[in-house]
Amino acid sequence: MEHYNMNLTLKVWRQKNGKSNGSFESYQVKDISSEMSFLELFDVLNEQLIRDGKDPIAFDHDCREGICGACSMYINGQAHGPWQKNTTCQLHMRAFKDGDTIVVEPWRSKAFPVIKDLVVDRTAFDRIIQAGGYISVNTGNAQDANALPIDKKDADAAFDAAACIGCGACVATCKNGSAMLFVSAKISQLSMLPQGQPERETRALNMVAQMDKEGFGNCTNTYACEAECPKGISVANIARMNREFLRAGMNSED
Amino acid sequence: MGLTGLFLITFLIVHCGLNAMIFFNDGGDTFNHWAHFMGTNLIIRTMEIGLFLFLLLHIVQGLMLVSQNNAARPVKYAVNKAEKNSKWYSRSMGLLGTLILLFLVLHLYHFWVPSRMGGLGSIHALEETSLPSYAGQEAHNLYKEMLVVFQNNIVVVIIYVLGVFSLFWHLLHGFQSAFQTFGVNHKRYTPIINTIGVLYSVIICLLFASMPVAMYMGWVS
Numbered sequence: 001m002e003h004y005n006m007n008l009t010l011k012v013w014r015q016k017n018g019k020s021n022g023s024f025e026s027y028q029v030k031d032i033s034s035e036m037s038f039l040e041l042f043d044v045l046n047e048q049l050i051r052d053g054k055d056p057i058a059f060d061h062d063c064r065e066g067i068c069g070a071c072s073m074y075i076n077g078q079a080h081g082p083w084q085k086n087t088t089c090q091l092h093m094r095a096f097k098d099g100d101t102i103v104v105e106p107w108r109s110k111a112f113p114v115i116k117d118l119v120v121d122r123t124a125f126d127r128i129i130q131a132g133g134y135i136s137v138n139t140g141n142a143q144d145a146n147a148l149p150i151d152k153k154d155a156d157a158a159f160d161a162a163a164c165i166g167c168g169a170c171v172a173t174c175k176n177g178s179a180m181l182f183v184s185a186k187i188s189q190l191s192m193l194p195q196g197q198p199e200r201e202t203r204a205l206n207m208v209a210q211m212d213k214e215g216f217g218n219c220t221n222t223y224a225c226e227a228e229c230p231k232g233i234s235v236a237n238i239a240r241m242n243r244e245f246l247r248a249g250m251n252s253e254d
Numbered sequence: 255m256g257l258t259g260l261f262l263i264t265f266l267i268v269h270c271g272l273n274a275m276i277f278f279n280d281g282g283d284t285f286n287h288w289a290h291f292m293g294t295n296l297i298i299r300t301m302e303i304g305l306f307l308f309l310l311l312h313i314v315q316g317l318m319l320v321s322q323n324n325a326a327r328p329v330k331y332a333v334n335k336a337e338k339n340s341k342w343y344s345r346s347m348g349l350l351g352t353l354i355l356l357f358l359v360l361h362l363y364h365f366w367v368p369s370r371m372g373g374l375g376s377i378h379a380l381e382e383t384s385l386p387s388y389a390g391q392e393a394h395n396l397y398k399e400m401l402v403v404f405q406n407n408i409v410v411v412i413i414y415v416l417g418v419f420s421l422f423w424h425l426l427h428g429f430q431s432a433f434q435t436f437g438v439n440h441k442r443y444t445p446i447i448n449t450i451g452v453l454y455s456v457i458i459c460l461l462f463a464s465m466p467v468a469m470y471m472g473w474v475s
């Protein structure tokens with residue numbers, strides 16, 4: 001890959017806190033290397049702002065290797081930018097060319113209120129997990145993993161669902177701000193394993209109830225979530241969740 | 255949405271199949287025979303009430319869905335490249351449904367109102383027929399009503415074709431979407447369902463659109 005430098009115009013959403021109205025600010029950055037990551041671009045810009053005595057841009061990041069899901073940025077109209085199956089930290093500047101204007105916004109969802117600039121509050125996801133995204137285990141030594149026979153097919157499907165990093169790109173992308181892909185991944189990963197059976201039905205009901213309570217929208221099967229998910233979580237999980245929900249509803253005693 | 259949608263999809267098969275009888279080009283004999291049956295049979299008339307209830311339910315559910323989903327994103331994106339991740343018609347179901355509804359108002363006014371509200375026989379009573387099963391009966395001539403509506407009115411024909419065009423995109427998304435809603439997403443069966451959905455949408459809508467066009471062009475008379 002040819003290395004090159006570029007000058008860019010950045011239009012970044014600035015918002016002091018959850019209560020204030022935000023707006024876009026324009027910034028010029030020079031000599032950005034095509035080998036930088038998108039977050040490094042923001043590091044450079046923030047150093048520039050600090051040198052100028054201005055407030056640096058707040059943005060979420062942690063692992064910077066595509067596994068934590070923190071780096072929420074809506075870049076030029078797409079969650080995590082133009083590359084598919086990719087997080088913002090793994091987006092590299094070779095995706096852009098000299099002279100480009102890049103618009104960066106926070107995830108926009110009623111359930112993900114802006115805390116500051118590009119940082120949004122995603123604790124709604126945590127509350128959904130707390131509502132049922134766990135299994136009960138007996139205390140004591142963990143039993144030998146091989147003592148529980150699991151069909152290879154189920155193990156693989158559960159593992160695929162478990163690849164969800166809770167980034168919220170599905171919600172950010174969905175025209176309805178629906179959290180179905182995230183919730184379905186979390187319900188699926190447990191419903192297919194023996195350890196997940198005891199709470200299988202209450203889990204489906206409670207997690208869906210919490211999801212609705214948080215103010216996420218309803219799924220209309222546009223499948224935009226799957227296309228923008230950095231981990232390629234399949235909408236087949238949403239169908240599975242709908243089955244789990246129906247099954248739980250029919251089996252429930254109240 | 256899924257349940258009411260699938261019900262409406264089933265209705266369309268019957269509706270389209272019966273209307274296609276005009277293509278026998280027998281002066282509407284076969285068509286009128288069945289239209290008479292549909293207008294007088296008690297079971298069918300009861301189902302008609304169900305159809306209206308389901309349509310109403312579908313519309314109410316749709317409105318609730320649209321308003322809840324709009325509320326889930328109070329601040330919109332300044333730049334949003336939705337075309338990179340989803341089909342335009344999957345994102346436009348509310349708009350397409352509204353266009354269908356507008357079309358339906360005109361459509362019901364053209365055929366359902368005179369045939370059901372006007373009382374049997376009050377419009378273009380059948381004078382003669384070659385079909386023995388209802389010879390001598392008072393029956394209204396819906397076929398003639400179709401000719402009156404379509405034969406000399408290009409504007410109405412265009413509105414009908416556009417209405418069916420909206421229906422096409424609505425069905426193209428809706429058919430497969432209903433299955434996903436009911437939890438059917440399968441490696442082997444889903445591609446088959448999707449193919450059936452495309453075929454269904456194309457065939458139903460081509461047939462429906464061809465009816466006003468054929469009458470306008472004088473292919474059936």
Ligand code: HEM
Binds near residue numbers: 425
């Ligand atoms: C009267 C006008 C109509 C309106 C206002 C309307 C509106 C809607 C809306 C808002 C949705 C949900 C949005 C979405 O899934 O993205 C929808 C879904 C759907 N509609 Fe309609 N619609 C109408 C007529 C029809 C007709 C005539 C049919 C079928 C013959 C139909 C079949 C469906 C199906 C199958 C779905 C998908 C259900 C699902 O995914 O669960 N609709 N409609």
Ligand code: SF4
Binds near residue numbers: 232
């Ligand atoms: S399903 Fe995909 S897009 Fe949604 S939170 Fe999980 S990893 Fe992110």
Ligand code: FES
Binds near residue numbers: 063069071087
């Ligand atoms: S910073 Fe962890 S996934 Fe991007």
